[in-house]
Amino acid sequence: MSAANGKLICRPGESADLIVRGARLFDPRTETDAVLDLVVRGGEIAELAEPGGAEAPDGAESIDAEGLLALPAFVDPHVHFRVPGQEHKEDLETGSRAAAAGGYCAVIAMANTAPAIDSAAVLGSVRERAEREASIPVGFVASVTKEMKGRELTEMADLADAGAIALSDDGLPVGNARVLRRALQYQRLAGLTIALHEENPDLSGDGVMHEGAVSATLGLAGIPAVSESTAIARDCALAEYEGARIHVQHLSARASVEEVARAKQAGVAVSCEATPHHLVLTDEAVRSLDSRFKMNPPLRSSDDRQALIEGLRDGSIDCIATDHAPHAIEEKEVPFEQAAMGVTGLETAFAVLHTDLVQPGVIDLGLLVERMTAGGAPFGIEPPRIERGAAANLALVDARLEWVVGEDGYESRAYNSCFAGRRLRGRVLMTVAAGRVAYRQRSFAMGVAA
Numbered sequence: 001m002s003a004a005n006g007k008l009i010c011r012p013g014e015s016a017d018l019i020v021r022g023a024r025l026f027d028p029r030t031e032t033d034a035v036l037d038l039v040v041r042g043g044e045i046a047e048l049a050e051p052g053g054a055e056a057p058d059g060a061e062s063i064d065a066e067g068l069l070a071l072p073a074f075v076d077p078h079v080h081f082r083v084p085g086q087e088h089k090e091d092l093e094t095g096s097r098a099a100a101a102g103g104y105c106a107v108i109a110m111a112n113t114a115p116a117i118d119s120a121a122v123l124g125s126v127r128e129r130a131e132r133e134a135s136i137p138v139g140f141v142a143s144v145t146k147e148m149k150g151r152e153l154t155e156m157a158d159l160a161d162a163g164a165i166a167l168s169d170d171g172l173p174v175g176n177a178r179v180l181r182r183a184l185q186y187q188r189l190a191g192l193t194i195a196l197h198e199e200n201p202d203l204s205g206d207g208v209m210h211e212g213a214v215s216a217t218l219g220l221a222g223i224p225a226v227s228e229s230t231a232i233a234r235d236c237a238l239a240e241y242e243g244a245r246i247h248v249q250h251l252s253a254r255a256s257v258e259e260v261a262r263a264k265q266a267g268v269a270v271s272c273e274a275t276p277h278h279l280v281l282t283d284e285a286v287r288s289l290d291s292r293f294k295m296n297p298p299l300r301s302s303d304d305r306q307a308l309i310e311g312l313r314d315g316s317i318d319c320i321a322t323d324h325a326p327h328a329i330e331e332k333e334v335p336f337e338q339a340a341m342g343v344t345g346l347e348t349a350f351a352v353l354h355t356d357l358v359q360p361g362v363i364d365l366g367l368l369v370e371r372m373t374a375g376g377a378p379f380g381i382e383p384p385r386i387e388r389g390a391a392a393n394l395a396l397v398d399a400r401l402e403w404v405v406g407e408d409g410y411e412s413r414a415y416n417s418c419f420a421g422r423r424l425r426g427r428v429l430m431t432v433a434a435g436r437v438a439y440r441q442r443s444f445a446m447g448v449a450a
């Protein structure tokens, strides 16, 4: 286990003893693709055996998984759990439950809370709460600047010692280049990756959606793609100059993918992520003026979406992040211009990408699983693997099962899913995270003792 894995926290629980019978075990990282029985003993993958060839541990639960997929569980590098201060939107219990329901075994929570996670004291208190409330391991990001005001740096070395997994002012860019430059210099001491929400506020202005033909038709103020790509270009140049490591959050535009690809080619230590909503939707969805399609960065053109898919394929985009951003109903049920930015995403990420990208053959399942499990790598977290001796981190999926988003409610406290009402194909039935059973879909009955 890496040092970063040790910074992930959840409540104590009983280590699982399971035998998963007859699933197709599929892990591109270990080149596993076979129907096998999988034995989990004391929370560890103890055995992979030909069907019927494994002996169950004493008292183990036997799971009939014929026809199901067993995948390494997913890791989300970017969620908002609203703790401390905005628990009416989400908390560590509901947020981690939503993550487990989406097949995640670990998530990284952002620091733009109220107050921001900008000191060892605030960080310590959320970590304590995670020890009581989180059903899957959560890593906490601390902010780059005090109160996320973009002026004064936080005590990065103290925050690293206190268990911060990364640094980010996400929600806001670090607008001042001198401040970011100093943060990148200190980063070498603190050893934490800096994750960046890339946006030039002067260019974004009062924009509420992507600047393009649709915003012109609707008469809404636009956020141009160059607001993001020019910020990325600046920050990649600074990271190169200072020899620092950065992670670019939620890429949304073709020009952004090109900037990151160019920086990677030049040897800059930069990684990046894209969200399911940017990978499957475009600004056409905003014609409905439904505030569930309002987020930052905004849904962009179909050419931008195409570039994200290409970036996923060619490795310019390292991982998939939901940017799960729960909001209260009253913040969303207002006219589009006034609505809060952000959408939830943990419970739908796999199913959306499976339905819209894998099933039509746009990308293959191996690529999807690889990118959905790689979210911790930019922060030093080892991706989960299906192999003997590894901690059990598994998502049991029925790839044929159809379901309608929101029909059975949500595990999240929030309702602002941009996929509500959509019929999707592929559903997580059970999640094992850090060796414990973290989630079981209601329809998926408890197995019997072997």
Ligand SMILES: [Zn+2]
Pocket (backbone or CB within 6 Å): 170, 171, 172, 197, 249, 250, 296, 297
């Ligand atoms: Zn952001």
Ligand SMILES: [Zn+2]
Pocket (backbone or CB within 6 Å): 078, 080, 110, 170, 171, 323, 325
């Ligand atoms: Zn975010």
